[in-house]
Amino acid sequence: MFAEVIPMSQQFQRPSGRGARSAGRPVSLSADPLRFASAYHAPVLAAEVVDGLVTDRAGLYIDGTLGGGGHSAALLDVLAPSGHVIGIDQDGEALVASEERLVDDAQAGRFRTLRGNFADMEDLLADANVEAVDGILLDLGISSHQIDEASRGFAFSADGPLDMRMDAMSGDSGGETAAELIARLDVQSIADLLRTYGEEPRAWSIANAIVEHGAFATTGELAEVVRSAVPAKVEVKTLARVFQAFRIAVNDEMGVLERSLEAALNLLRPGGRLAVISYHSLEDRRAKHFLRFGNLQGEAKKDFYGNLLTPWNLLTRKPIMATPEEIHANPRARSARLRISEKKPEPQSS
Numbered sequence: 001m002f003a004e005v006i007p008m009s010q011q012f013q014r015p016s017g018r019g020a021r022s023a024g025r026p027v028s029l030s031a032d033p034l035r036f037a038s039a040y041h042a043p044v045l046a047a048e049v050v051d052g053l054v055t056d057r058a059g060l061y062i063d064g065t066l067g068g069g070g071h072s073a074a075l076l077d078v079l080a081p082s083g084h085v086i087g088i089d090q091d092g093e094a095l096v097a098s099e100e101r102l103v104d105d106a107q108a109g110r111f112r113t114l115r116g117n118f119a120d121m122e123d124l125l126a127d128a129n130v131e132a133v134d135g136i137l138l139d140l141g142i143s144s145h146q147i148d149e150a151s152r153g154f155a156f157s158a159d160g161p162l163d164m165r166m167d168a169m170s171g172d173s174g175g176e177t178a179a180e181l182i183a184r185l186d187v188q189s190i191a192d193l194l195r196t197y198g199e200e201p202r203a204w205s206i207a208n209a210i211v212e213h214g215a216f217a218t219t220g221e222l223a224e225v226v227r228s229a230v231p232a233k234v235e236v237k238t239l240a241r242v243f244q245a246f247r248i249a250v251n252d253e254m255g256v257l258e259r260s261l262e263a264a265l266n267l268l269r270p271g272g273r274l275a276v277i278s279y280h281s282l283e284d285r286r287a288k289h290f291l292r293f294g295n296l297q298g299e300a301k302k303d304f305y306g307n308l309l310t311p312w313n314l315l316t317r318k319p320i321m322a323t324p325e326e327i328h329a330n331p332r333a334r335s336a337r338l339r340i341s342e343k344k345p346e347p348q349s350s
Ligand SMILES: C[S@@+](CC[C@H](N)C(=O)[O-])C[C@H]1O[C@@H](n2cnc3c(N)ncnc32)[C@H](O)[C@@H]1O
Pocket: 041, 042, 043, 044, 064, 065, 066, 067, 068, 069, 070, 071, 072, 088, 089, 090, 091, 094, 116, 117, 118, 119, 139, 140, 141, 142, 143, 144, 166, 256
């Protein structure tokens, strides 16, 4: 599936040009993979993100998935006093946690937050008078805090309301909860959803058990019904896939990712970089296609001479993955795949 990791020294040999200002020497952080971890969340691949994303220490960087502010903290750590980070999250709890953590940087005018969906980042940033940026990070999925909070309804290991909306804490979420979604769907639609978003091989039996059960109120109820439909030895993996599938559907994660990749390309200055960390193959496939070909279908469009027509210089031929040391320290890093591309200069008009 996901293969070889290219050594960092080979991945980020920068071309000369504007972005090369800081690239002569690596911006590497300390080797401790948990250096930027907090009780809220441990950011994965923090050193690799900073190494790959920062081309100008005085630049402006967008952390599109702020969470507990771990990646923002890592970026601020290597940026010059004149460098800036704007963190976006749709979860109000993430904004509060990061603002508390990075209060000194906020007071120094180097860090600020924006609440909203990263798919809307062009509008969010336009409202903040930002037209172009040097780098954008998307660390997809949910934070450890969101999983740990039973009341958010993401976890199969804790009982809470069957919600799963990432923006549930912002007070103005108009979205459907997982319980409402399940109540609305028929057995065929649930099976399709589990197959598409969870790659679940027992989708049909689980969908039948769900529909037979009727309405759900809690994560515990859903977990119990799923358990009853599969052999005990595959219970945990199945629960992870089923909960992932409903979470992706509730938050339209694939549609949001597609819109945000396009938005990121529009916002980056030429020479600016986009880094995407994905945790499952559906996300990774989209990131891989877009960061190589500039389209979501993975279509290689070529000019008359056979040259690939793409807005990107792909910096990671294969995804970057966590070291065994990082996986040992933070098991969540096991499935993380980091891909980075640099936006090409605009073609010269003659
Ligand atoms: C994996 S966590 C990021 C953790 C972060 N990198 C850190 O170091 O703490 C993903 C975060 O992105 C947020 N998120 C997910 N989808 C989002 C979206 N469409 N728009 C805005 N925020 C989103 C989640 O609420 C969560 O806080």
